[in-house]
Every structure is written in structure tokens, then in C-alpha cells.
Amino acid sequence: MAENEKRIKTHRIRCLSKMKMFLLAITCAFVSKTLSGSYMNSMLTQIERQFNIPTSLVGFINGSFEIGNLLLIIFVSYFGTKLHRPILIGVGCVVMGLGCFLQSLPHFLMERLSSYIWWFLVIYTYLRERNNTSYLELLCIYEYESTVSVSGNLSSNSFLCMENGTQIIRPTEDPSECVKEVKSLMWMYVLVGNIIRGIGETPIMPLGISYIEDFAKSENSPLYIGFVETGAIIGPLFGLSLASFCANVYVDTGSVNTDDLTITPNDTRWVGAWWFGFLICAGVNVLTAIPFFFLPKWLPKEGLKNNADIIKNDKEEKQREEVKKKKDGITKDFLPFMKSLLCNPVYMLFILISIIQFNAFVNMFTFMPKYLEQQHGKSASDVIFLIGIYNLPPICIGYIAGGLIMKKFKITVKQAAHIACWLSLTEYLLHFLCFLMICDNSSVAGITTTYKGMQQDLYMENAILADCNRDCNCPTKTWDPVCGNNGVSYMSACLAGCETSVGAGINMVFQNCSCIQTSGNSSAVLGLCDKGHDCSMMLQYFLILSAIGSFIYSLSAIPGYMVLLRCIKPEEKSLGVGLHTFCTRVFAGIPAPIYFGALVDSTCLHWGTLKCGESGACRIYDSANFRYIYLGLPAALRGLSYIPAFLILNILKNRHLPGENASSGTILTEAKTTKKENECKDMDQNSKVLNDNELKTKL
8 A cells, every 4th residue: 555655656756747847948938939039030131131132021031931831830830739749849849950050150151161262362463463452352251331441551542532533343334244143043052051941840839738738737838838928038048138139249240340441339230149159059958859759648637536537547648659559540620620610709700810810010129129220320239238128027927927827717718718808908009109209210311311401301222422412522422421520421421522531441431521511620420420419318218108018918828828728629730839830930921021021011111232233132211111110001901900809709698618628638537536536535434433432442
């Protein structure tokens, strides 16, 4: 008897520890996958500038993650439950690490290719011309457009206003005469790596959530999922911190002398060391995979009270596996499950809500760093850091609080639906206050203002030149902005009419600028003018409002997710989660960044120019139109999503969900078990009383 009790106790401890171990492992997996995902989103602007590609193409690169995900999501979600789920999750983490490593390869391939080209040109030019300086532009290091020499040789004033002078830096008139740069298609590695990362991420969410739902108590499941979702918020916190650090380090640090740079992290031509963070993400993903290879395929249901229940549960699991093996194939119940899900009105409406809302949120999170950088004139490093500080802790608290509320008050599915709907609606109404946190366009002469400092109509042609710089023979497309002491920015020192310069590198000061109309000495420094204290305060208000909205919405996330899990049958749960993820990927994750990026491109005021005269990355956007697209389009989409949300509330009034029955069944089973235990205790007490009476009689 004592050995049997000891075995039961040991079994309970072992099952408990394995369940907690899986919970810890899947939380770490969520941390690692969201770490790399948030880092990728934060580095989109750096990748755009590195390869000089439009925002719409950057959106496609970002959406390629969803392409990789949807390739396997349905099959993994369905067949994964019939295989070893922890091992599949571990393999997925390894594949994600491989994808992150592949995304960092362009930097190293460009460095290696640069050295090969360099030595080839050195030998070639030594034999032919004995001069290799003309071939430096073919090297694969990042070269930003500039009228000022990057090498630090500033003895020549050819970049300043000189009447009847010639500019040494001009785009080639005929693009066909240009040599195709070897780095022009290197972004393909980032694209393919992101697809592989999406493939690796496929089994983590559906199999992890279904594993918890299968082996955890129904009352503990929301809390466990809340912890997992909290891991999905901790990951971006580290990811954004890493991105903030990398964005502040020059992309080719170690290969070039950073003292000779004429740009700072605040400049729209600056590219941070985006490749470095991908290496760290790759290592973290691989390390996260290790615990999953030591976890069992299945566990006894959490909360079983006695040895008979444990043995019965073990037998049932074995019988299920044997029945599945004897069937004609594991695909036999796939079509019935799909038919059942498609005929479930609550489930289908929930998918519709998710698609519409994901379209809104994918756009907002993907382009949030770019929006704040352009709207408020901050560097990418500062913006990424502020996003992490203000938004992620409230989301983390909201997820945990939502799970605790579900567990503490034993919220039913219908109550959870109401909580999710009304909290989300409250946050949606707060979103409209963001339209009040505005900043004006940067004052750039010839683009947003006239050379006299008056605001002009945007997109005016032939406004770059004025009487003060018409005879300077300046390049009109090169973006190398300077800030005049009159508070107006100019596209270059030459277009500002500056005739002399003092200093070197980033500390250079331009003097005698004919276009800068001031009472004293007219001078300018490198970079755009700061937008001022008022714009910085608007950024703080925006971030505070964003933090409040993030907390409210995350508080509704767990109740809303429980509606999804409990509106379908237990045996359809894994497939249902997978189909939900598949639909959101296809109709939101992939198209949203592409069409949103194209809309953002339409607000560009000035495109960068490559050496061959082709357009590069955008340098400055129309802040007002960018704001209307960034805030207005998600607001319109989210408004539409509340139509199916109210339909779900109406349907749930008179509908019994499978999740509720399962929960009641679990409660009923636990009640029966408790009743049996009480009966056993009563029998033991009665027998003790009888034995005492017999003993007294004998005495």
C-alpha cells in the first residue's frame, strides 16, 4: 500500500514538472520567435536604405514571413497532433535560427565579394592604368548619396556654390552606361531567409497551444496561455532593445573610418548594423529548441486525483493511438473537421474579425518606426527604444491580468466575448485622439517651403532652383541636407548658396550662404533642422496614449482568444487554430504590408538617387498625408470589424458552445471524483466507529 501511494505521488510530481517544463519551454520559444520578428520589423527601414528599394518592396519582404508560414500551417496544425508535438516545435525553432542566419548573409557576402573585386581591380588597373581609384564605387560597402567627399579630403570646394564651376558628383545621364552593382539583388537573401523563418515558426503556436489545452486543467488553461502570450511580449522587448542598439551602429563599422562620415543616426541616409542582430536571433532560436527534444509526446491530464484515473487516462491514450493506426489513414477525419469548422458561425465570424483587425495592426506595427521617425524627426534608434519602453510593458501586464481574471472569476465563454468586444471598442475610440498629436512637415526649401521661408504647395516642379542658386551649377537630385541658421533646411550646401566651408566631417560648417536670409552671418550645418520642442512633446503624448491603448487591448486579448478555443470541439482545436492562423496570414499578413507600403510610397516628396540616375529609397515624406494613411486606414478597417463582433454576441445568446460542454464535463468529472473520495472517507470513518464499539463491547 505504501509503495503504491509513493508511486502515485512520484507520478504526480513527474507529470507536474513536465507540464511546467513544457510551459517554460514554449514560453521561451515564443520569446525567441517574437524576438526575431520584432527585430525584423524594426530593421525594415535600415534594409530599405541599405539596398535602396521602395517601401512596397520592403513590405513584400516583411510579408514573405507569412508566405513561409502558410505553406505548412494547415498540415502542421492537423497532422502535428498525431505526431510528436514537442519535437516538431524544437525542429521549428532550429529552422527559424537557420532563417535568421541566412538573413544576415548579405553583409558577409558583400564584404567577401568586395575583397575579391578589390584585388581584381588592383591587379587589373596596375597592369592597365596603374590607378584603381576610379573603381572604388564598384565595391559592395554601403555608399550614401552626398555632395561632400566621404573620404575626408575636403580641400576641394567643388561641392559648394561656384559660378561656372563643374560638379564632380552627378548621376550618369544614361543608365545603360552604368555598371550593374553586384549588391543590387542581395535583398533576395533577406527575402528567402524570412520565408524560412516563417516555415520554422509554423508549429510553435498551434501545437504549443493545443498541447496546453489537451493536458492542462480547463480552469488553468487561460492562465497558462496568458503566460505564453506574455513571453510573446517579452521577446519584442528584447528585440526592440537589440534593434535600437544596432540601429545606432554604422552598418560598415570596422570596414570604414566612421570619423569621416558626414551623416548621423538622425539622417534618413543612415544605415545601422542590421545584420548583427540577426546573428544573435539565430543563436537564441537554436538554443531554445534544445528542451523540446527531451519532452514526452503526451502527458496525463493535469489534476487527476487517483491512480485509477491515471491508469485509465494512460490506457485511453494508448487505445486512441492504436485506433488511429488501424484506420485507413490519418487524413480520414480531415474533411469532416473542415466541414464542421466552416459550418460553425461563431468560428467563421471570429476569423473574419481577425482578418480585418490584423490588416490594421500589421500595418501599424510594421511601419510604426518609420512613421515616428518621419513625423517627429527622431532617429530610428531612439524611436525603436521608445516603442519598446512605452508599449510592451503595458501589453505584458494586460495579458497576465486577462488570464488571471479568466481564472479567478471563472469567466464563461459568453462573458469572455462581451469583455473582449467592449474593451476593444473602448481602445478603438481612444485611437482617434492620435489624430491630434501632429507635427508639421520639415521646412525644406524647394520642397515644402520657398526659399523665402513661406510654405508652398507640395510636389511643385522646378522649385528646387531659385535666383540665389541658379548660377551655382548644383545637382538638383542629390539629397545632402543642411540646416541654415534661419531654421530652414536645404537639399545641399550648394543649393543653399554656400561658398565656403570650415571644419571636416560631421562638424563641417558652411558659410556665406546666399540663399539663407538672416541679419547676421548666413551659415549652415549638415543635417535637417530639428522640429522643435513642441513636436517632441507631441511624440510623448502619442506614446502615452499608445501605452494606454495597448494595455486595454491586451486585456481583451485572452478572453477573445478563449472564445476561439471554446467555440470549436476539442478534437478540432488544433486544426481550428491552424486554419485561423492560415487565414490571417493569407488575407492580412501577406497583402497588408505590400499595399500599405505602396500607399506610404505615394506620400514621398523626394526620392534618393543612385549613381545611374535611378530612384533609391525615399528621403522625406509628406507628414500630413503619411499621418492620414497610417492612422486613418487602420481606423477604417477596425471600424468594420465590429459588425461581425456584434453578430457573435447576438449568436451566443442562445447557443451552447463545445468548449462550455467540455468545461462542464471536466467540472462534472472532478465533482464525481470528489464525491467518491468523500464516500470513501465516510466509509473509513464508519468502519472506525464500528471497530471502536466492538472493542468497547469486548472490554
